[in-house]
Amino acid sequence: MNLSAQEGNYNVNQDEKISKLLEIKTGMSRESKIGDRYKIQLFYGDNNEASEVYKKYSSEFDYPAIIDYETPNYKVYVGNFRNRLEADRALLKIKEAFPGAFIPKPKRR
Template sequence: MRKLSRNNLIFTCFLTAVSYANLSAQNAEININQDEKISKLLELKTEMSEGNKIGDRYKIQLFYGDNKEASEVFKDYESKYTYPAMIDYETPNYKVYVGNFRNRLEADRALREIKENFPGAFIPKPKRR
């Protein structure tokens, strides 16, 4: 019995030494050299995404008319829904837009919900910029 435990101790020490050698061999450093233009492009894309300047997005148009009515529609919409809304001026009228949807399916789902209170709402074709 005594010999068996001594063999176990030797085996355990051997495994520990091998594991330590293996772990120390895997400590390596990686250096990544990145072009400066990549970080500038990422910053530009972030700015464009925040300002909704990237095209091919779907929006729902709720209203087209004068400023006073557009403000009323905007306030009425915001009291009922959580999708982001904005008033856009295109000479000579104001338009109330809702959302910034990535695809037509998302826009259609929101439109079906919004049409209950705004039956004239529709999805205009997205503009390419």
């Protein structure tokens, strides 16, 4: 990479791996695999009940939902909100149908 500055030209040698790492990080950020994100937890317990909660939720709301297995329970999570304000707004709507819903503290992955 060649750069120009007020006092002349400079040649910067950058390892190819840096560009590749930046591409991977950008992709992971887009897919929400890194960083602090807020989710709403609707349920934890056995698989059958988690499936029922998931079905009920999916028929009423549009936020994406997943069933996640964390030993020994299944958990139903909703959304992938960038900030607490977005999550709180969604939680107000969701609590009408799921009064036990809450926002757990986000984990750093």
